[in-house]
Structures are given as structure tokens and as C-alpha cells.
Amino acid sequence: MTFAIEPKQIGIIAAKEFRERIRNRWVLAVTTVFTAFALVIAYFGSAQQGAVGFSSIEVTIASLVSLVIYLIPLIALILGFDAIVGERERGSLDLLLSMPITRLELLLGKFLGLSAALACSTVMGFGLVGLLLGFKLPPSAWYHYAGFMLSSVLLGMAFLSLAVMVSVFAADRTRASGGAIALWFFFVLVYDLILLGALVVSGGAVATDAFPYLLLLNPADVFRILNIFGLEEVRTLYGLTTVFPERLANPGLLGAVMLAWITLPLAVANWKFRQ
């Protein structure tokens, strides 16, 4: 049983999802949150050092990364957890599936529409602040900041993909939201603690070989490495080079890992959805 993919059907679903997020002011709200946080961080990010006001783009990006790593996964999971299970509870899933559309097309349409909403908020929210800062900065700073925004979008998509997967597996919305929050706790809070614990228990033995690869198994860590490694000023600050070899810190490779994090949960979701 083979199914051709009709991009038009995916586009129709995606457009409807996007339109709903614009209509219920989701995009506006999240854009505002991102703008506000970015502004505060840009101007007060180095307050601990006794200086208020914008200091350097590298410190600003490093601070934004620490914020975004908590915020974006949470927002993405909240955005996506009811993608399928919500339609099911509304009774509209059967109706959608009775249309000339395959389950994969529905899933991709949902994912891409929600991704567009999240990407829109991310780019507008951080982009606005980027423009405000941009006047006095050299091109290299622009490059880093653009990289930060792009990787933020990818981070959002990775967690959105996980959320859509949860929403296919969950029996109802309550369980789906529970699953989404559990994923957030695991990837954002618990995972690094476990790695740290492993390091301590093994007396540092895992550090050299397994550790860098274990970091790749968490999209939030991939995001952190992607952003921090390019910044000379903060790399030593984070002590990253001690645990992460330079040869793995290639943006192409890390980007590919991120894409895998976007694709795999969706593939699992599609497999489950077709049952």
C-alpha cells in the first residue's frame, strides 16, 4: 500500500494551523515575550559585573541561549501537544481523515503550520531586538546573531516534533500535556544532571569518549553547543572544550543532528498514526 504525497494538501492544513495561531493572538503573545526578554537580557545581561547597558554581542547571545534553552522547548511543547489529540477530542479528526488526505500529509501540515507560527514569533521577537542592537555592530556579530536565531527555530522545531509525537500517542489532551511537560523536564532539566552524575560517579572516565556523543542525544544540548562554540569570548567561560572535542563542533554536523531530531519523532508519530 503506497501513498503519494500531495504537497497542496499539506499546505492547506499548514495554512489553517498558522491562521488559527495568528487569529487567537498566539503569535503576537509569543513574539512579545521574546522581544521583552531579549531586550532585558541585552541591557541588563551583564548587571552582575556591575555594568548596566549593552556590553557585547557575545555575552548577549550567551545569555539569550541560557534563556531560550528553557523557554523555546516549553513553548514548542505547549504549542504542539494537542495537534492530533485535540482534533480527536473535538471530533474533527475523523472528518479530516475522511477528506482526500493521507495521515502523513495531515501530520506534516500540522507540524509545518505550527513550525511557521513558532518560527515567525522567534524571528520577529529576536529579530526586532537584533535590529535595535545592530547599528553599531560588526558583520561577524550579525552572523552570530543570525545563527542564534536560526538555531532557535530549529530547536523549536525539534521540540515541536516531539510534541506532535506525544499528541499522536496520547489517549486524551490531559495525558498529552503531562507527556509534553515530562519531556521538557527530562531534556531541559534532568538530562544534563544525569550526565553530570555519570561524570562524577565514573570519576571523569566517560568524559573523553562517550560524553560528547551523549550530548548529541539531547536537542537542547545540541543547541547550546551550536551557539556557544562559535563564540571565542564565552567558550572558555563555559569550559566546553574540556568535554567537547573541536572536531565534533562543526556547525554542519550539529545542524544535521538537529535535523535528525526534527525528523525522527515525526517519523515515529507517522508510524503510530497509521496503526
Added chain:
Amino acid sequence: MANKVIEVHQITKHYGLIQAVDGVDLAVEAGEVFGLIGHNGAGKSTLFKMMLGLIPATSGEIRIDGAPVRGEEFRRVRRHLGYLPENVVFYDNLSGLETLAFFARLKGVDLGECAPLLERVGLTAAAKRRVKGYSKGMRQRLGFAQALLGKPKLLFLDEPTTGLDPEGIREFYRILKEMRSEGATIILTSHILSEIQERVDRLAIMKTGKIQAIGTVQSLREKMALPLRFELRLAPGAEIELRRIVDTLEGAELSEDGERVTVHCQREAKMPVLQALAALDGRISDLLIHEPSLEDVFLGYSG
């Protein structure tokens, strides 16, 4: 022989130990209005979902318009198929018109159809309002408009009149009649027999996943051979004469309750009883004939 639009052969669906649908055979011909009757949980919706390829059957085969319901070939069929699910809640933040346009795009239907369809179901005034503010009946109308997109050859309507007021129900059946005269095949479910018995060509009665009976309303009545009842008011003395005749008839029985005389009779005794009444020649002051309703048939089968 007429063209079979829906063919269901020995279809079964288990959920764990629960047998939701159990060995159902069904064929609906082109242009027919077919009713599926049963209590909640009888398996009607499950059968519907299998016919639409929404859930896989445990065993058996279904063909809609000649195509198996799972597979790429069915995408072609879906374009000519209208479905109104039970209790659908649409998207709060889209207007009625936007909702309809969304489904029209998915179906590849001209967007110009949307406004006239909303007019047809009486939602023109609310077309630009968000669905969030719609009443249950309005959502049901919107769902019906959605099912009519693209003039479907085949309509699946699951409990289509829930939430509609009496006027809405009349309106619904008026549109259904129009669809029928345009050549659509229609299959609808209901648990309200009296509402659909006059409006379907044939019907099937489902109970605990099985089809208990299938046929026209008339054939089901005849198959059940439920007794008819004549209720009479007679001129004094006439009942003695009537009793004398009725006592000679096979399958008829007379009882008296004060002024009221009742004759219970089997279907085959209907004409002889009528002839006996004619022989009373004007001494009948009132006559009521109770035909068994489909409700009685239904209760007889599945009560």
C-alpha cells in the same frame, strides 16, 4: 441489477474482547436513502468509520464505489464523498465561512460553493462570525454544509439531526430530499425511528454489533407480522353481529371495553375484518386502525 455503491461483506471489528461490529453484510444501491438504526453503542458509528476507511476492520471486506476503503485508490472516492460525523466541534477561531472554505480546499471544491451552501443551511447571517459563538444546532448545520461540499455522490450522515430544533429537522430532510433527487446515495444513522422511517427507502436495525433485520419499512412490518388493531365505536347491538363474524375468522379476536370495541387481528386477517366491518353497513360511528410502527418492530427485534 442496480449499481451497488456500498458493499460490506462479513465485516467484524473487535476492540480487545469487545465485539463492536460482528459479521455485518450490507449493500446499498445507487440513489438509495438507507437508514441505520440502533441504540447508542450498537455499532453504527464504528461501522460508519470502517466504511469511510477511518479505522481498519478486524476482518471482512468493504468496497465503496467499487474501491477498497484503504489505499491510494480511495483518495479518488473521497472527493465525491460527504461525511457528517457525530458531534463535531469545529475550530473556535475560524468563522463559519472560513471553516467551510478550509474543507472545500482539502476536497478540491470550488470556493464559490461555500456561500451558497451556507445560505442553503440557513447560516448566511452567521457566516462571518467565529464558530466559537455558534450554538449546537448551528454547528450541526455547518457540519451538514461541509458534508454537501462538491455535490457528493455519496453522503454518510451520523446522527445528522442531533441538536437541531424541529424546524431545523424539517429543513434538513428537505435538503436531503433535494440531494436525493439529484441522484446522491445517502446513508444515515439514527436512534429515533419515528423520525426516519418515512424518509428512508430501506433500513437496517443494528443491535450489539449485528444487523438484526434489513429491508423496507413495509417488509420489516410484514416480516414481524405484528397484529393490527381496529378500534371501533358501534351503534347499539352491532357488536353482537360483529362478534359473530369475527369469531369465524382465523387470526382475529374481538374484545369489548364499555363503549369501545377492539379487534386484534393478524396481518392476513386484515381484509376479511374490513369486509366484516363493511357488512355492518353504517352502524359504525368511529374507526381507528393502528398499524404497528417501526418503533414496535424495533422493540420487537432488539428490545
